[in-house]
Amino acid sequence: MTDDAAFWHRIQFAFTIVYHYLFPQLTMGLAWFLVAWKWLHLRTGEARYGKAAQLWTRIFGITFAVGVVTGIPMEFQFGTNWASFSKYAGGVIGQSLAMEGMFSFFFESAFIGALVFGEKRLGPRSHFLAALGVALGSWLSGYFILVTNAFMQSPRGHALAADGLLRLSSLSDFLLNPWALLEFCHNQCAALVTGSFAVASLGAFYVLRGENGKQGRLFLKWGAAVGLAASMIVAFPTGDAQAKLVARLQPQALAAMEGRFQSGPMAEITLIGQPNVEKRQLDNPIRVPGMLSFLAFGTFHRNVPGLGAFPEDTWPTNIELLYYSFHVMAGLGTLFILLMALANLQQIRGRLESSRRLLWILMLAFPFPFIANTAGWMTAELGRQPWLIYGLFRTRDGYSAAVSSGSTQFTLIGFAGLYFVLGLLYLFLVGREVLRGAGPAMENA
């Protein structure tokens, strides 16, 4: 029954982190819109920027609050649910988690309250600085989390101490892990995609409703422009470089992401297909030959090893889910570029506001970056399996032996219930701000 406990610990961590990250990805994306609009308002004095910042600050504030309260359990669950791992690696990953608290949480938390409720108290200049503080603090926070994750993906800067536990041998190697730097660029651009899709979506909603069209047009323009730039950078160069890193450092993960069991040169990239782990093959595939070799190593003829080239106990433990996650992420990422390119094209031609069908698509597209971000993280984390720290420490050795699987099920159900209510509350409050933003009060204010 010990495996059983490990399973519930994993599900609980996965559920709480996926749910939590729905909120920070939006706030990290929106933060720079707020900074830009508040800056323009300060410089030009144009009311439309001030109003845009005000409306989005309210949505930002609610999102940030849910992000904060769902974030606190994450840090504590390292101790409660993953005690063996915490004991083994605390001397290293404790550093980045403590740094996140000390450097970023104080930074963000000092300014968030003043940003949400304190415009009058602070005055325009300090209020702008508060927005900047929250933006910088939240991105810094993202970096420390990604340093932690990068250590689990590709450990750097550590050594084994005499007592068999990890210790930090080089703080700079640990903090400047190439995996972390790349993952940061990729992930933060993906957060910008989420933010800009939300902005464009609200713009499309206002224009389609014929209310608050002036703000709507501003949102559409900015959302589409930032959305295109960010979704392109997510794919190239950051996504591309990330894939090359996976090919080099986690070849089993790459093979599983592509459902590739046999090795060989001119490796194909899979567009569609279902991995069949039992038969060690990909069912009903549609493939482009040579592309995987090219994307992973820069030449078409390079051999890309399949899973068969590795011992089975180093294969990712859930190949199907990993494969689907990766394909959902990559597929959606491609669609985002196409959609935003089309939106910008119409914008340049001055036809975006009259393209009702495109506006409908933009309005309804905002959930998909959340899905793509989640799928991307599932790719990263499932690809890391069966390791908790790649090559060093296995996931099944990491959980808290003192906590029964029943206790974990209890807390998991508790989280599910609490987070369901929290989600309803969030949607209700944000929906209310969206409708208030469309109202005559905002139009004339």
Next chain:
Amino acid sequence: MVELWFAILCLMFTLFVVLAGWDFGAGALHFVAARNQAERRTLMAAIGPLWTWNEVWLVAGGGVLFAAFPRVLSIAFPAYYLALFLVLWTLILRGIALEVRGLIDSGLWRAFWDVMFAAANISLAILFGAAIGNVIRGMPLRPDAPLSLPLFTDFGVHGMLGILDWYTVSVAVFTLVCLCAHGASYLALKAEGEVYRRATLLTKWLWPVTIFLLLVVSVETFYVRPGLFSGMAERPTAWIALVLAAGGLAAVITGPRSGADRRTFLGGCVFIAGLLGSAAASLFPEILYSTVSGEYSITAYNGSSDASSLRAATYWWPVAFVLSFAYFAFVAKHYRGRARTADYGHDPQ
């Protein structure tokens, strides 16, 4: 190095109790110090925009515990699994109540979140108090089996231990009353009108009750963990902390009588910090005290991470510490003086 990190950890948790303590205390008095919704808005405005900053000392303290004493974390957190999740869930409720209460101009909406907010603050003060009680009392640590404590057993402090027993419950009650007194001092400093008037009245009798309960808890502690007092006798650091606590005590008794709000408030801060400081200095190096046998205890020495990890953290921690106060000062200077109701919420209410 280990001594330094033990001190840093204690400093951070002490800052949490003092800083977030006035928010928790004021929140626990939500229905006592503020009698209608307008007054409750004043109370929340007084808690102010920096409550998250205050609460971060807990999260950052947890991070430092993780980095510096991973063994402590890996034993204590699973042992108190369900209790910790109660704390986490209550923290979620409290934060949400505080953030959304002012968003909608409806009496029912506000009434609901007012109850949630007060209940969450009272529960958290009790839970944190029980946690302090558990650290002092100790836990049945043995090397051969992972530690896991039931919520309660027979409420005795010997034999089969639970998280709650007569000792930890009395520490919890003391903590609740002490934080309420501290919160009242804070409201007396920051609030206006009726809330201010009631808060000054509350400080007049809540602080004496706190001191009476402190005497009771001290006698109990002498019975439950005599080692605390023998440690205290031989540690000069503990004496200094005790002198500070005594000074704070004098201020919280005399302050309310002479209407010196600032003296009462600062006295309360020093009193709490002094108490925690003297307890920490007396118990050092034991962090997780084993009631089974002293040799099974997890101390700062056998619970810390490697010296190289601690050394690395010694470089960045002071920088972050100074920066955190710089951000605080930048925002706090805009909120000097008494809180205005307009500081909290969007709607007229």
